[in-house]
Amino acid sequence: MTKVGRPKSANPRSLTIPEVRVTREEYRMFKLKAAQYASDSTAKLIRNAIKAYKTVIEEACQCGTMMKESKGTEQYKFQLDEIEHYITITNIPVYQCPECDLEERNLFLFATLEEIIEEEVDWRVKNRLPLPTEIDFNDLVQAKELTYNT
Ligand SMILES: [Zn+2]
Structure with missing residues (x-):
């Protein structure tokens, strides 16, 4: 009898991102964005959000010039x-x-x-x-x- 289930991946998802405490409003936003943008998969939303995240950091030098x-x-x-x-x-x-x-x-x-x-x-x-x-x-x-x- 053959084994049923997903084939063993060469790069398995073996780690877990830590749990994050959120407000009710943040939780609703999370669920709604997962439904809207990630086929209702909160895991997919998190992966996509991590990939897309980038921001500009404004940092001034001791001399006052922007770095x-x-x-x-x-x-x-x-x-x-x-x-x-x-x-x-x-x-x-x-x-x-x-x-x-x-x-x-x-x-x-x-x-x-x-x-x-x-x-x-x-x-x-x-x-x-x-x-x-x-x-x-x-x-x-x-x-x-x-x-x-x-
Ligand atoms: Zn400087």
Whole structure:
């Protein structure tokens, strides 16, 4: 007898987004928008909303000039079986002052990136997959599957 159900996915939805407390009005808005835009699927609405979300952050430098979004790079170091391994993340959004060249980094973003890279390394080691040496921030934020040929 064959097994009934969905075929096993190569990239299963194995994680859960935390529960969020909302007001009755926010709950109604959530249900209505899911019905209107996402075939009544609240999961689909959340996925689509995350993909579509973007905003402009207005940040002033110490000198008073408005900062402009720029791209930064960060290198993470890992020690695996006494071998040092480096992963460089490129195209990380940072803010730069056009007047005095001061660069400001979003600490929440960099802390979350570090968490994500650690999880990726753990997952790759567990699944005996090669470690990447460079990851584009845009691939992470656009939920692209990180595939590497070595
Ligand atoms: Zn400045």
